[in-house]
Amino acid sequence: xxxxxxxxxxxxxxxxxxxxxxxxxxxxxxxxxxxxxxxxxxxxxxxxxxxxxxxxxxxxxxxxxxxxxxxxxxxxxxxxxxxxxxxxxxxxxxxxxxxxxxxxxxxxxxxxxxxxxxxxxxxxxxxxxxxxxxxxxxxxxxxxxxxxxxxxxxxxxxxxxxxxxxxxxxxxxxxxxxxxxxxxxxxxxxxxxxxxxxxxxxxxxxxxxxxxxxxxxxxxxxxxxxxxxxxxxxxxxxxxxxxxxxxxxxxxxxxxxxxxxxxxxxxxxxxxxxxxxxxxxxxxxxxxxxxxxxxxxxxxxxxxxxxxxxxxxxxxxxxxxxxxxxx
Numbered sequence: 001x002x003x004x005x006x007x008x009x010x011x012x013x014x015x016x017x018x019x020x021x022x023x024x025x026x027x028x029x030x031x032x033x034x035x036x037x038x039x040x041x042x043x044x045x046x047x048x049x050x051x052x053x054x055x056x057x058x059x060x061x062x063x064x065x066x067x068x069x070x071x072x073x074x075x076x077x078x079x080x081x082x083x084x085x086x087x088x089x090x091x092x093x094x095x096x097x098x099x100x101x102x103x104x105x106x107x108x109x110x111x112x113x114x115x116x117x118x119x120x121x122x123x124x125x126x127x128x129x130x131x132x133x134x135x136x137x138x139x140x141x142x143x144x145x146x147x148x149x150x151x152x153x154x155x156x157x158x159x160x161x162x163x164x165x166x167x168x169x170x171x172x173x174x175x176x177x178x179x180x181x182x183x184x185x186x187x188x189x190x191x192x193x194x195x196x197x198x199x200x201x202x203x204x205x206x207x208x209x210x211x212x213x214x215x216x217x218x219x220x221x222x223x224x225x226x227x228x229x230x231x232x233x234x235x236x237x238x239x240x241x242x243x244x245x246x247x248x249x250x251x252x253x254x255x256x257x258x259x260x261x262x263x264x265x266x267x268x269x270x271x272x273x274x275x276x277x278x279x280x281x282x283x284x285x286x287x288x289x290x291x292x293x294x295x296x297x298x299x300x301x302x303x304x305x306x307x308x309x310x311x312x313x314x315x316x317x318x319x320x321x322x323x324x325x326x327x
Contacts (some may be wrong), residue, residue, distance in 0.1 A: 024268040027089040028061040032259075034093050035076035036069045042093040043067060044293065045257045049091075049121070052285045058276050063091075073098050074107045081114045086264035091118070091273075096255045099309055100164050103316035104326050116265055117309045119277035119301030120258030122290050124210040126168035126229035127241070128155075131199050132221055139227040139247045142206065143176035150183040154204040156195035158213075160188050162325045164255060165195075168229060169208045170319055172244055172251040182323045196223065210255055211238060212294035229253035234296050254298050258305065274302035 030053065032046035043065065050063030068076040073094070080092050092115070102112045128139065136142040145152050150173075157165025166186045173181055187204060189195040192213040199207045200222045207214070207223070211230075215237060217223040227244035228234060229251050234241065244251040261273060280286050281299045289295070300308050320326045 024088070024266070024272045026059060026269075026272065028059070030059050030061075030063045030089045030091065032063055032065050032091045032093060033076045033080070034065055034067050035073035035098075036067065038067055041095060041257065042073070045093040045095075045259075046091070048289050048293075049259075049280060049286075052280050052283060052289070053276070055285060056279070056283060058279065072101050072106060074101065074110075077102075077107050077110060077115070080260070080262050081110060084262040086266075087262045088265050088269040090262055091259045092261070093257070094260050095257055096164055096253075096312070098260075099312045100167065100316050103313045104162065104320050112309055112313050115260040115263055116270055117260050117306045118258070118270065118273045119281075119299070119305050120256040120308075121277060121281040121286065121299055122295035123254035123256040123298035124212050124294065125234065125296055126164075126171075126253030126255065127207075127209060127211045127214055127225055128169065128172060128227050128229075128244075129196075129199070129207045129209075129214050129218075129223045129225045130205060131202065132224055133202075134205065134224060136205075136226060137224075138242070139172070139244055139249055140176070142226055143173065143178055143249065146173055146178045146184060147176075150178060150180045151185055153206055154185045154187060155206040155208050156187045156189055156198050156204045157208040158189055158192040158195055161186055162320060162323075163188070164253075165192075165208045167316060167319060168251075168253045169206070170323060171253050171315075172227065172229065172249060174319065174322075175244070175251040176249045181319075199223065211241070211296070215294075227251070230296065238296075254296075256298055257295065271302070277301050 032050050034043040034046040036042045046065040053059045053063050076092055084090050130136050155169050159165035170181050192209040196207050196217055198204045211228050214223055225241040228241045229244050233239055278301055
């Protein structure tokens with residue numbers, strides 16, 4: 001596909017499935033970069049949303065998923081910044097992992113302001129859980145133990161130290177008024193399932209991960225969820241799990257799924273993509289995808305999403321600095 005075709009702008013008005021009318025009309029085909037190998041969350045985001053964009057005729061053609069792994073999303077971010085400025089037919093999949101790495105300076109020489117954040121359409125919320133035999137019956141009891149001795153509870157998760165699973169515990173602890181955050185013990189495992197096994201086996205006290213990882217263990221009675229880190233209780237089979245917020249601890253930790261665009265995209269194109277992401281999120285097609293893949297309601301777009309990303313980057317940077325991960 002020639003780059004000039006990707007950038008095609010027509011000065012005509014076009015009404016899409018959202019009944020929105022714009023001076024901007026996208027190129028017939030679009031491209032979605034998944035900053036990882038096939039099979040992961042970013043790949044899922046590109047392929048599932050790309051199919052809906054075609055099925056609902058937002059894009060009158062195909063959306064090609066291009067896998068671009070490397071540096072935890074850094075290769076794709078650098079490619080977008082350096083080579084795709086102004087490309088109106090390019091989406092790049094992103095998540096909380098993206099903002100975490102930006103906040104911690106892992107995309108060397110780059111920052112969140114070098115792209116345009118178009119929208120998020122679903123999340124997997126953070127959770128803190130313990131074994132069925134744990135003496136901690138609620139989140140406050142666990143946080144009280146950490147206040148008394150921050151080394152008294154060992155947590156495990158599927159991310160590296162300083163990664164998103166680790167940060168979830170620290171976000172909750174900070175919101176609860178726990179001091180000396182660097183002393184809180186966190187053990188990194190190869191995945192959430194391995195960490196849960198360690199909790200169930202009594203080798204560590206707490207699990208920190210995503211709510212989708214714990215459901216089967218909760219239903220079997222092996223795990224007790226102390227808190228889901230969402231604004232309000234989640235629907236359906238998660239409805240009995242208490243939030244941190246309802247326990248007086250204002251800790252929110254969504255692992256959102258969404259997209260950014262290259263810098264230099266004209267305002268009318270950015271507005272079109274914003275309204276299009278709104279339309280995808282509201283569609284029955286996407287509701288079905290969310291249900292089948294354990295995604296929870298979470299939607300922000302345009303300026304609201306941009307402000308959310310900026311705030312999340314700031315909070316993660318501040319927290320990472322506080323625990324000594326960055327200077």
